[in-house]
Amino acid sequence: MTTQPLLIGGEWREARELLGAFRAEDPTTGAPIGPAFPLCGAADVEAALQAAAAVADELAAGPPERIAAFLDAYAAGIEADAEALVDVAHAETALPKQPRLANVELPRTTNQLRLAAKAVRSYAWTQPVIDTAAGLRTHRAPLSKPVLVFGPNNFPFAFNAIAGSDFASAIAARNPVIAKAHPSHPATSERLARIAFAALEQSGLPLAAVQLLYHFDYGVGARLAGDARLGAIGFTGSRAGGLALKAAADAAGVPAYVELSSVNPVFLLPGALAERGEALAQEFFTSCTMGSGQFCTNPGVVIVPRDAAGDAFVSAARAHFAAAAPSVLFSRGVLDHLQAGVATLRSAGAEVLAGGTTGEHGYRYAPTLLSVSAETFLQQPKLQTEAFGPVSLLVRVRDVSQMAQVASSFEGNLTGTLYSANDGRDAEAWSTVAHALRPRVGRLIGNRMPTGVAVSPAMNHGGPYPSTGHPGFTAVGMPAAITRFTALHCYDNVPEQQLPTELRDRNPGGVTRCVDGVWRNDDLGSA
CATH class of the missing domain: 3.40.309.10 (Aldehyde Dehydrogenase; Chain A, domain 2)
Incomplete structure (x- = not known):
């Protein structure tokens, strides 16, 4: 059977271990629609993991401007393809084109990408802290490992594994992403991934910075989630599915940020x-x-x-x-x-x-x-x-x-x-x-119903268990959402020239830093 290609290792290619195939369905009739997509085996998942891990250090050390340029180019590409994207997402989800997909969700998606780019340029997500007396300097840094993102069924754009908030957050923190699309909207995910791939080429980032897998079975997913080569997992979906992945991740020491269920009283x-x-x-x-x-x-x-x-x-x-x-x-x-x-x-x-x-x-x-x-x-x-x-x-x-x-x-x-x-x-x-x-x-x-989430730096889309796996993080709102996919790096008495840019005495970019308990954006010694 001919199936749609996977995005692995910087190229679009056929599945090498095809365990089956599936098609999207028209929710209004239940009838299959669109092309067939591959159910991947362990070999393809391993290839995606190896390819992402191979570029993790390069991405982590790369110029932030290239990351920001990718995010901006991706947003622009989505907008240029908006009509076709909306048509495909409507067919696969039955969500209305107007206003939901075209006027609400797609603009929210491009806005998230651009807010992530803004956070990259400002270094806001790195949260630099300097203690001059103790000679300590701390910031948030890339994981230098891939982030695995599982997209949910209910937001084909804004939470899509290849375009949504988790994706933008992980990329903004300079981590490669392995995107696991939701089987309810595979053609939408493929179309977004092709736009993302073009943006990678345009920005000069390593092409293997983004991998796309459409679907795999529970056993393959559990093994992937429990692989210590991963830096973190972002998941939105059912409580049972999220907890199973989290258990596998926990056993391997992989942080799993899972959104599970909520009745919103x-x-x-x-x-x-x-x-x-x-x-x-x-x-x-x-x-x-x-x-x-x-x-x-x-x-x-x-x-x-x-x-x-x-x-x-x-x-x-x-x-x-x-x-x-x-x-x-x-x-x-x-x-x-x-x-x-x-x-x-x-x-x-x-x-x-x-x-x-x-x-x-x-x-x-x-x-x-x-x-x-x-x-x-x-x-x-x-x-x-x-x-x-x-x-x-x-x-x-x-x-x-x-x-x-x-x-x-x-x-x-x-x-x-x-x-x-x-x-x-x-x-x-x-x-x-x-x-x-x-x-x-x-x-x-x-005095307002809970439905809907504003894309704002002040938003918290998270909560105590079992709504999520950790009450201290949000899946929406830049730069806070980015911090999930970071590591806290501390430098103790490290020479100036060996420090990351935002932790040096000189601050030509005007990065806002907490210096001896005071937030400021000038050079050290100038105040």
């Missing part, structure tokens, strides 16, 4: 409901069903008081969900996992208020609303199961005190949201609930 405080409950019901429904609910920040659990205003909110939300047509999901796998998640919630005591059914064609599932008492929720940990899709669970509480109990019971999540009244009447309730919720979420949100 939303607390509707009493004053907010009394003030604008009907509007909140519409806002909640829109957020839960946006992108067919296939966001890692989807509002999966909403905490609602058991009072008249809460009852009115539930009634309005239920009507919205009941009237909605089934949503198209990415794949059969997503549909199967969603059905299993809803079944788990029901078996733990949740009642279906609306939805809970599949569509007639393709991979469709009706927007689904469930409800459960706070008492049952507190007794059943399985009610925190993530149902990845247009599904949310209402938790009915008797008062603010029980809201705080529910907040304290949550596992780690990416986000937590509180809605309060505009007139300030919920101030005390906010403090009570937020105090319980704050340690359990990466991002605390006020």
Whole structure:
């Protein structure tokens, strides 16, 4: 069988150990579309690892300007090919061309690449620190090893293994990348990789700085994740898959930055409901069903008081969900996992208020609303199961005190949201609930649904386990996201001429450095 070529060792070539082939599917019909892509064996994975490792030192020692030039050229190439990229991604994911792919996600992707380039030029990600009295100088530096990136199914551009935030972050830190594309959008990934390859040629970086593999089986993936020649792993996907890779990586001492699952609790405080409950019901429904609910920040659990205003909110939300047509999901796998998640919630005591059914064609599932008492929720940990899709669970509480109990019971999540009244009447309730919720979420949100992530240096797209594998890092926002793929290098009494550029006394580039506890960008001895 003829399959699409792999990008390995600076060239496009056929798989040398073909274990099988697969095609993308049209989510609206379930029918295969596009060309066949290879299921790689260990030989191709080993070749990609060897090729990436061989250029790691060259990339780490290379001029930062070439890295920045690559990132900028890649962004420009994506924009030049935007129409074709959007067409392919739409066919493979059924995500709408407008506004989602063309006006939101693709610009976000190019913006991430350019922000990474800006961080490279400013040395912002290196975080230089100088202690003149002790003769110590420290900064973040490349790993001098490849980074393995696994892309998720829900962002064919912005989190794609060959173009997204993990990719941009790893390259910005001057590490080669082995990109493992998601099988839900292989043609999109291939098209992006061809643009990336052209940008490598244009910028003068080693062509083996980027490798692309489309798919491999669990055993091959586990062996790769556990290979000590890797510098780090970036993963976004299911909890089971991420933890399996992390276990293999941990055994080999390879840092694994994994985004796993999150139900993103939303607390509707009493004053907010009394003030604008009907509007909140519409806002909640829109957020839960946006992108067919296939966001890692989807509002999966909403905490609602058991009072008249809460009852009115539930009634309005239920009507919205009941009237909605089934949503198209990415794949059969997503549909199967969603059905299993809803079944788990029901078996733990949740009642279906609306939805809970599949569509007639393709991979469709009706927007689904469930409800459960706070008492049952507190007794059943399985009610925190993530149902990845247009599904949310209402938790009915008797008062603010029980809201705080529910907040304290949550596992780690990416986000937590509180809605309060505009007139300030919920101030005390906010403090009570937020105090319980704050340690359990990466991002605390006020009066806005959690769906969506801004590409900003101040963004935290991370959180306590099991939302991610480490609460101290973010997968979005430059330069912070870059630091995941770095090593902390310290220089003790090293001669000036042997120091990295940003740690020397002279600072002609005006790099911002922390010198003896003060952030400054001049030469040492000039202040």
